[in-house]
Amino acid sequence: MKMVKIAEQYKDEWVLIEYTKLDEQLNVQEGTVVAHSPSKEEIYQLLKESKGKKIAIEYTGKFPQDVAVMF
Numbered sequence: 001m002k003m004v005k006i007a008e009q010y011k012d013e014w015v016l017i018e019y020t021k022l023d024e025q026l027n028v029q030e031g032t033v034v035a036h037s038p039s040k041e042e043i044y045q046l047l048k049e050s051k052g053k054k055i056a057i058e059y060t061g062k063f064p065q066d067v068a069v070m071f
Contacts, residue, residue: 012061
């Protein structure tokens with residue numbers, strides 16, 4: 001599924017994606033949704049079960065302007 005569709009279908013949620021295509025900046029372009037939740041902690045728990053897969057975590061909502069995100 002394309003990332004645009006994932007963002008539409010799972011609006012304002014954290015999404016665990018097994019990606020199949022990245023762009024030059026390593027942004028997910030396409031993949032399969034493994035899990036989704038409004039809870040970041042739930043997605044990080046599920047991440048432990050995804051060893052050996054090409055996995056990305058994306059948030060499909062908007063971050064407030066005064067929030068910084070670091071991975």
